[in-house]
Amino acid sequence: MSNLERDPAEVVAGGSVGVDDTRSIEVLLPRDVPLGGPRAMNVRRTLPQRRRSLIGGWCFIDHYGPEDVSVTGGMRVPPHPHTGLQTxxxxxxxxxxxxxxxxxxxxxHPGELNLMTAGHGISHSEVSTAATTTLHGVQLWVALPSGSRDVAPFFEHHVPEAMPLGDAVVRTFVGSLAGSGTDATMFSPLLGAQLDLPAGSSVVVPLDPSFEHGVLVDAGPVDVRGxxxxxxxxxxxxPGIDTVELRARETAARVLLLGGEPLGEQIVMWWNFIGRSHEDVVQFRAEWQRDVIDGEDPHARFGAIPAYPGSALPAPELPTVRLKPRG
Structure with a gap:
């Protein structure tokens, strides 16, 4: 999915920010972001934000729906670029x-993984189909580490098996957990899993203590470490936690568990680009505008999608100040 904000903020991210890791949790609240025009599809964005920009390599979480597409028009995201990340x-x-x-x-479809590695550069489109009446899901981005951020782009599709974990059901789409997992190509140690809990149930989930983790509640509430x-x-x-107990209340619950080793690098993320400097982002934007939007060389860095019935999405204007670390 594209970040369709008209004035996207820069994000410069480093590693973990200190919490008393083994005893407490940090709760990140979502902000509503409209994507598009008058019938905009709204998403709830919990990452990145000023308090925290990364969980392992996970750098972007948009959570949307359930929404009636007859009211909102569903997802209509024209061709747009990405660099230095995986969607x-x-x-x-x-x-x-x-x-x-x-x-x-x-x-x-629900329970399936689409994984797109942008690397050096790619463009893609996403459109909800005519068969869709209700749209509900998440769009996640992973920042590629420096040694892999220029890999050639590619695409994968995986269907993880649902496995029991106590009273819960686990579908692990990145990494492995409780016997569920896929061989999705990742470039840093990561975990991504959906857990479904019946009403009133609880589950103790084993964690890799070298990872930091995030628990995104889709349906809840859910008690996390009390x-x-x-x-x-x-x-x-x-980091430093080897198990976490998740407890559903009076209604069934669904969460996404995301984790990874702290990236240990700074990134600059603006619009749909991830680079390591202001100059990277300026170059990516200029190439997109020149080669694709102006049509000078649509088969250069970002390529073209000839089957899409419409125009590609122009990049917003860059900020008038240099993209640089804050504080």
Whole structure:
């Protein structure tokens, strides 16, 4: 998914920010972001934000729906670029059609993973299909480490198996947990899993203590280490924790568990680009505008999607100040 904000903020991110990791959690509240025009699709964004920009390599979390597409128009995201990252698409309801400039054409359904590695540069489009009445899911981005951020772009589709974990059901789409997992290509140690809990149940989830973790509540509330986390909130757990108990209240609950080794690098993220400097972002934007929007060389860095029935998305104007670390 594209970040369709008209005035996207720069994000310069480093590693973990200190919490008393083994005893407390940090609760990150979502902010509403409208994507598009008058019938904008709204998302709830919990990452990045000023308090925290990364959880392992995870650098972007947009949580949307359930929404009636007859009211909102659903997802209509024209071709747009990415660099230096992977997009991880995961649905709870609906169907989305993906096309990209390396020739991929795929549908995504609930419980399936679409993984697109942008690396050096790619463009793609995402459109909810006519079969979709309710749209509900998450769009996640992973920042590629410096040694891999210029890899050639590619696309993968995976269907993880649902496995029991106590009273819960686990579908692990990145990494492995409780016997569930995929061989999705990742460039740093990561975990991404959906856990479904019946009403009134609890589950103790084993964690890698070298990871930091985030628990995004889709349906809840859910008690995480004794603290109640409401729907659309994100609970951050620092490294050093080897288990976490999740407890559903009076209603069934669903969470996403995201984790990874702290990235240990600074990134500059602006619009749909991830680089390491102001100059990187300026170059990416200039190439997108020149080669694709102005049509000088649509098969250069970002490629083209000839089957898309419409124009590509122009980049916003850059800020008038240099993109640089804050504080």
């Amino acid at each position: 991880v698409s995961w649905l709870f309801a609906g169907e989305i059609e993906h096309r990209d400039s390396v020739g991929s054409h795929a549908l995504i 603290e109640t986390i409401s729907a659309s909130e994100l609970a951050y757990l620092g």
